[in-house]
Amino acid sequence: MAASQIRKTPFERTEYAIICSALLLMVVVTVQPILNLLAVSLSDSAQVPGMSGLAVVPHGFSLDVWRVLLTHPQVLKGLANSLLITVAGTAINVVATTLMAWALSREGLPGRRAILVFILVTVVFEPGVVPDYLVMKQLGLLNSYWSVILYRGVFAWYLIVLIRFFEEIPKELLEAAEMEGASPLQTLWYVVAPLALPAIATITLFYTVLHWNEYFRAMIYLNDPQMWPLQVVLRQFVVEGDKSLMVGLDAMNKYTGGSQIDLRALKAGMIILTLIPVLAIYPLILKFFTKGTMSGAVKG
Amino acid sequence: MTGIDHSASGVTPALHGNVPKARASGLRRVWRWRGYYLMLLPGLLYFVVFHYLPIWQAKLAFQDYRIIGPSVWVGLKHFRALLDSPVFTQVLWNTVLISAMKLVLLFPVPVIVALLVNEVQGSRYRRFVQSVIYLPHFLSWIVIAGVFIAVLSPVDGTVNDLLGLAGFAPVPFMTSEGSILWVLVFSEMWRSAGWDSLLFLAAVMAIDPQLYDAATIDGAGRWRKIWNVTLPALVPTMATVFILNLGAFMSAGFDQVFNFSNDAIRDRIDILDTYVYRMGLVGGEYAYATAAGVFKAVIGMGMILAAHVVSKRLTGKGVW
Numbered sequence: 001m002a003a004s005q006i007r008k009t010p011f012e013r014t015e016y017a018i019i020c021s022a023l024l025l026m027v028v029v030t031v032q033p034i035l036n037l038l039a040v041s042l043s044d045s046a047q048v049p050g051m052s053g054l055a056v057v058p059h060g061f062s063l064d065v066w067r068v069l070l071t072h073p074q075v076l077k078g079l080a081n082s083l084l085i086t087v088a089g090t091a092i093n094v095v096a097t098t099l100m101a102w103a104l105s106r107e108g109l110p111g112r113r114a115i116l117v118f119i120l121v122t123v124v125f126e127p128g129v130v131p132d133y134l135v136m137k138q139l140g141l142l143n144s145y146w147s148v149i150l151y152r153g154v155f156a157w158y159l160i161v162l163i164r165f166f167e168e169i170p171k172e173l174l175e176a177a178e179m180e181g182a183s184p185l186q187t188l189w190y191v192v193a194p195l196a197l198p199a200i201a202t203i204t205l206f207y208t209v210l211h212w213n214e215y216f217r218a219m220i221y222l223n224d225p226q227m228w229p230l231q232v233v234l235r236q237f238v239v240e241g242d243k244s245l246m247v248g249l250d251a252m253n254k255y256t257g258g259s260q261i262d263l264r265a266l267k268a269g270m271i272i273l274t275l276i277p278v279l280a281i282y283p284l285i286l287k288f289f290t291k292g293t294m295s296g297a298v299k300g
Numbered sequence: 301m302t303g304i305d306h307s308a309s310g311v312t313p314a315l316h317g318n319v320p321k322a323r324a325s326g327l328r329r330v331w332r333w334r335g336y337y338l339m340l341l342p343g344l345l346y347f348v349v350f351h352y353l354p355i356w357q358a359k360l361a362f363q364d365y366r367i368i369g370p371s372v373w374v375g376l377k378h379f380r381a382l383l384d385s386p387v388f389t390q391v392l393w394n395t396v397l398i399s400a401m402k403l404v405l406l407f408p409v410p411v412i413v414a415l416l417v418n419e420v421q422g423s424r425y426r427r428f429v430q431s432v433i434y435l436p437h438f439l440s441w442i443v444i445a446g447v448f449i450a451v452l453s454p455v456d457g458t459v460n461d462l463l464g465l466a467g468f469a470p471v472p473f474m475t476s477e478g479s480i481l482w483v484l485v486f487s488e489m490w491r492s493a494g495w496d497s498l499l500f501l502a503a504v505m506a507i508d509p510q511l512y513d514a515a516t517i518d519g520a521g522r523w524r525k526i527w528n529v530t531l532p533a534l535v536p537t538m539a540t541v542f543i544l545n546l547g548a549f550m551s552a553g554f555d556q557v558f559n560f561s562n563d564a565i566r567d568r569i570d571i572l573d574t575y576v577y578r579m580g581l582v583g584g585e586y587a588y589a590t591a592a593g594v595f596k597a598v599i600g601m602g603m604i605l606a607a608h609v610v611s612k613r614l615t616g617k618g619v620w
């Protein structure tokens with residue numbers, strides 16, 4: 001930490017400036033497009049056409065786009081569906097993954113190795129989306145939220161991470177709990193979970209993001225647009241360019257006094273709306289997951 | 301690890317009658333762990349229903365699909381059809397090309413980013429940079445596709461506005477065959493360069509500071525220290541990341557390609573997974589598409605296992 005705190009030569013100082021600038025460039029390239037979309041979505045609709053892609057401040061100011069978005073039935077339905085799938089899915093994920101990881105972290109468990117291999121096989125060999133679809137169909141889960149909620153009940157990678165974490169817990173603590181007659185579930189609840197809280201919080205957040213970002217399974221398992229999560233609505237509108245889904249004429253006229261809302265602004269707003277929830281939990285992800293590397297411990 | 305015997309009795313506990321003595325104590329052992337097996341149950345059920353049933357269902361690759369009545373075995377018919385199809389050959393080539401471009405061009409990027417971040421001394425600036433560059437990893441590919449469609453638009457996109465300032469004519473990046481592969485590579489970098497650097501940064505920070513102090517005393521400058529101390533310490537992490545990338549090689553980033561696709565360039569970036577989706581779920585050719593999926597899965601599995609064996613031999617550390 002000590003050695004190079006004083007940068008002596010001008011060469012070294014230039015070097016350092018270049019390093020910081022390179023990172024700044026990366027920050028700008030990451031953030032500018034998002035700020036541009038936000039600015040477009042907040043601009044006065046008359047001034048949106050011709051607005052530069054470089055702009056990061058709204059031209060004029062109007063909340064028309066957001067008023068349309070947040071009252072649009074398809075968007076609201078999408079939000080509600082996303083929320084339902086995310087909350088229910090994450091709850092199931094966390095419970096199933098934690099229980100499983102706890103059992104598999106016990107080295108004495110007979111058959112442990114066989115079960116781990118049994119799980120690893122599913123990571124290594126995935127026969128693709130058609131068999132998945134046909135199984136869903138045979139189970140009668142097509143056009144049910146359960147298909148999207150359950151298809152990723154336990155994510156093998158997160159399971160492995162959690163097993164590793166549970167294995168770190170000192171055996172003496174577990175033995176002490178068992179001596180006092182605690183059941184496996186009680187040991188998990190009172191001893192293991194509190195100690196592994198950062199790890200459990202991390203996989204909770206990661207599962208939340210996975211569910212929120214899920215679109216493909218919803219697309220193929222759910223026929224009814226009324227059941228689509230927000231991502232699929234966004235995809236239909238922005239990627240497929242299907243305007244009919246989003247732009248009901250009445251919605252356009254109602255909130256803008258008959259003047260057209262620019263389609264570009266509406267798309268921009270929709271993209272921002274879809275990433276807001278991720279942005280909202282992102283600080284928590286940083287807090288739990290990257291704590292170690294962000295502590296600012298500096299070496300020379 | 302205290303003398304574990306993973307006896308088969310752990311998996312087949314339902315044996316009664318005149319059980320030999322060793323077997324009996326094995327059963328008693330299993331019974332003692334019953335609480336844990338109960339906790340495994342929901343997860344195991346999930347893996348059976350949503351992973352092993354599809355694996356069983358994949359036998360369809362060797363059958364002809366019938367809506368009514370049992371499917372008929374046709375052996376390798378679909379696989380022969382696949383390999384005879386010029387479209388499939390093209391799709392296979394696209395997959396390999398896209399994956400190889402990403403692997404070769406993007407592999408060094410997170411390492412460089414980690415090295416840069418590690419050089420930053422002010423903890424405020426460092427924290428700021430980190431909290432920005434990790435973000436794109438958590439955005440869905442739909443959102444990213446939306447962002448890139450806007451940024452690369454020939455009419456009012458950021459990149460073309462910049463090109464315009466420099467006096468160049470606008471380029472329709474998203475819809476031209478010449479540029480779409482580079483768009484895929486760059487957007488992948490936009491999404492993962494920051495996040496992927498985290499692993500390397502952690503490895504860098506785990507290096508013993510005394511090594512740097514010793515190098516400083518020996519008169520090594522910034523670059524010599526990076527070359528002689530930091531990079532060698534990153535080799536094991538690089539090996540792990542390389543293997544993981546190889547494991548995803550045949551996927552070539554389905555979510556990305558699927559959302560960056562459009563009619564103008566579809567043939568150029570059609571990959572195995574998009575082909576399976578289109579033939580199977582859009583076109584209804586269930587058996588044929590399953591064969592394509594199994595083809596991909598078998599090659600992918602081969603690559604992971606090969607990488608695992610090679611890594612185990614070279615570094616003593618496998619994927620698992």
